Amino acid sequence: MLVRVDAPSPPRSRLDVRVSGGVVRGTRAGGVLAWRGIPYAAPPVGERRFRAPQPVVPWPGIRDASRFGNVAPQAYKGQFRGASPKVPSGEDCLTINVLTAAVIPRKRLGMPVMVFIHGGGYTVGSSQDFTGQGEGFVRTGRVVYGSFNYRLGALGYLDFTRYSTLERPIESSLGLRDQVAALEWVRANIRGFGGDPNNVTLIGESAGGNAVITLMTTPAARGLFARGIAQSAPSNAAYSREVTAAWAAEFVEELRALHPGDDSLASPADLLTTADAVDLVRAGLVLQMRTPVTTPGTFCMAPVVDGDFLPERPLDAFRHGRAHRVPLIIGTNDREGSVFRGRLDILPKSPGRIQAIFEQAPASSHDAMRNAYPGLPLKRPASDFGGDYAFWYPSMLVGEHHSRVARVHVYRFDVAPRLMRVLGLDATHGIEMFALFDSLNGRYVRTMTALGGLAPYTSAGERMRRHWLQFACTGRVNDAWPAYSEIERLTLIIDTVDRVESDPRGERRAGWREFMPEI
CATH class of the missing domain: 3.40.50.1820 (Alpha/Beta hydrolase fold, catalytic domain)
Structure with a gap:
C-alpha cells in the first residue's frame, strides 16, 4: 500500500503578518x-x-x-x-x-x-x-x-x-x-x-x-x-459645539466662495460632501489664518467637545x-512661542491679541502678569506670553491635576544650538523632535547646528530617548527624575547637564493662576 506523505509547509517569513483585512x-x-x-x-x-x-x-x-x-x-x-x-x-x-x-x-x-x-x-x-x-x-x-x-x-x-x-x-x-x-x-x-x-x-x-x-x-x-x-x-x-458651529458656518461660506454661481451646491451638506479635497484644504487655510485674529487665543482645528x-x-x-x-510624562520646551512668526503666528503675541486676552482676565491680575513678563508686549516677552498661554501653563495644569490620581513626571527641554540662540529662537517649539528621533542628517539640523552645538543637542536626545524607553518598558523613569506633585513641583530640566528644579518659573505660574482662574 502506498502512503502519501505531504511535504511540510515552508515556514512563513517574519515579514508576512496576518492583520485585520x-x-x-x-x-x-x-x-x-x-x-x-x-x-x-x-x-x-x-x-x-x-x-x-x-x-x-x-x-x-x-x-x-x-x-x-x-x-x-x-x-x-x-x-x-x-x-x-x-x-x-x-x-x-x-x-x-x-x-x-x-x-x-x-x-x-x-x-x-x-x-x-x-x-x-x-x-x-x-x-x-x-x-x-x-x-x-x-x-x-x-x-x-x-x-x-x-x-x-x-x-x-x-x-x-x-x-x-x-x-x-x-x-x-x-x-x-x-x-x-x-x-x-x-x-x-x-x-x-x-x-x-x-x-x-x-x-x-x-x-x-x-x-x-x-x-x-x-x-x-x-x-x-x-x-x-x-x-x-x-x-x-478643545472647544464647545457652540464655538465650533460658528467656525463651521464660516468655513462653508469660504468653500461656497470657491464655487460661485453653482446652484447645484446650494445645500451645505452637498457642498461639503462633493467638494474637491483641495478646496476643503484651501477654505480651511483661510479659516485657520483668520481665527487667531478674530478670536485671539483659539485655534479652529482642534477637538470638539461634542458631549x-x-x-x-x-x-x-x-x-x-x-x-x-x-502614568503620564508631560512637558514643554524652554521658549515654545518664539518660532511662531509671520503666517505661522497663530499665538496671542501681537499687542492687539495680547490686549484681547487681558480683557478676558480679572483686572486684579493684570499687574502680576505684566510683572511676570517684563516689557510686554515687546517681542521677546510677547513670544513667551503666547507660548506659555498655549503650551506651558495648560500643560502644568494637566500635570498638577493628574498627579492627584496617577504618577506624573514633568520636564522642560532647554537645549538649543548656538544659531538658534543667535536668532532669538532658543529651545523653541518642536526643537527636541529631531534629537529624540536621532534624525540629525537633514538640512534643518545641519543649518540649526552650523555654528556648533550638535554634540550637546544629540546627547540630550539620547537621554530623552532613554527616559521614554524606560517609561514604556517599566512604567517608571530613572530615580533621578522624581515624580511631580502640587507641593514640590519637581521638574527635570533637560539641558547640557540635566538638573531637577522645584517649581521652575513659579512666579509665572502664580500669575497665570490669577490671570486665568477659570481655565
Whole structure:
C-alpha cells in the first residue's frame, strides 16, 4: 500500500503578518523590520467622508507594506513645512506603520509597544515626519513601535454635524475617532508583530500631544493604552459645539466662495460632501489664518467637545479626576512661542491679541502678569506670553491635576544650538523632535547646528530617548527624575547637564493662576 506523505509547509517569513483585512509583507533594512501603509480602517472617501471610521476592507493575497500610505490632504505648510508636496496625499489616508528590531530574543516576545501621534496643528504633518522615526527605539530590541496617519483640517477637525441629514449623515470628532480606531487596531493586531497589546505607551508632540491629553479623557479610548507622553501639548485646545458651529458656518461660506454661481451646491451638506479635497484644504487655510485674529487665543482645528464622543473639556476631566488614571510624562520646551512668526503666528503675541486676552482676565491680575513678563508686549516677552498661554501653563495644569490620581513626571527641554540662540529662537517649539528621533542628517539640523552645538543637542536626545524607553518598558523613569506633585513641583530640566528644579518659573505660574482662574 502506498502512503502519501505531504511535504511540510515552508515556514512563513517574519515579514508576512496576518492583520485585520489580510496578510501584509514588510521589508528589512538596517537592522529594522518595517511594515508601512497598513489600513486600520476603510478609506473615508465617497459616502464615508465626514463619517466615523469603518472596519478595514479586506484584500486578497499578500499586501505590499513596504511604502508609507497617503498623507492626509493638507496645504504642505507648517512649522517644518508639513509633508513634502512630492509625497502622495489623499483622503484614503487611514494607515498605520509598525517597526520592530530584525533580531529579537525569544524572551522579548510580547514586548512593550510605543505608538506615536504626529503633530502639525491638526492641519499638516504625517507619520512620515522625521527620517528614521522610531528606529532608535526598536533597535534596542526592547519595544515595538507604531505610527499612523489620521484625518486633518476640515476633514477631521471641524464639526459639521449641524448640516447632517438623514440622507447624508455627518459625524463629529473624526480625527479623534481615527486615533481611537488606530489604537483599536493595535489592540487587535500588535501581537502578530511581537507586541503586547496590554502594554501600549502613547506618545505625541504638539497637536499629537494634545491628542494624548484628549485621548486620556475620551471614554472610547479607555484601556487602549497603559501610559502617555505628551510633548508641548496645547492642552486647552478643545472647544464647545457652540464655538465650533460658528467656525463651521464660516468655513462653508469660504468653500461656497470657491464655487460661485453653482446652484447645484446650494445645500451645505452637498457642498461639503462633493467638494474637491483641495478646496476643503484651501477654505480651511483661510479659516485657520483668520481665527487667531478674530478670536485671539483659539485655534479652529482642534477637538470638539461634542458631549458624546468627547463628553467634556479635557482640562475639566483632569481637574475632576475623570481622566484615565494612567502614568503620564508631560512637558514643554524652554521658549515654545518664539518660532511662531509671520503666517505661522497663530499665538496671542501681537499687542492687539495680547490686549484681547487681558480683557478676558480679572483686572486684579493684570499687574502680576505684566510683572511676570517684563516689557510686554515687546517681542521677546510677547513670544513667551503666547507660548506659555498655549503650551506651558495648560500643560502644568494637566500635570498638577493628574498627579492627584496617577504618577506624573514633568520636564522642560532647554537645549538649543548656538544659531538658534543667535536668532532669538532658543529651545523653541518642536526643537527636541529631531534629537529624540536621532534624525540629525537633514538640512534643518545641519543649518540649526552650523555654528556648533550638535554634540550637546544629540546627547540630550539620547537621554530623552532613554527616559521614554524606560517609561514604556517599566512604567517608571530613572530615580533621578522624581515624580511631580502640587507641593514640590519637581521638574527635570533637560539641558547640557540635566538638573531637577522645584517649581521652575513659579512666579509665572502664580500669575497665570490669577490671570486665568477659570481655565
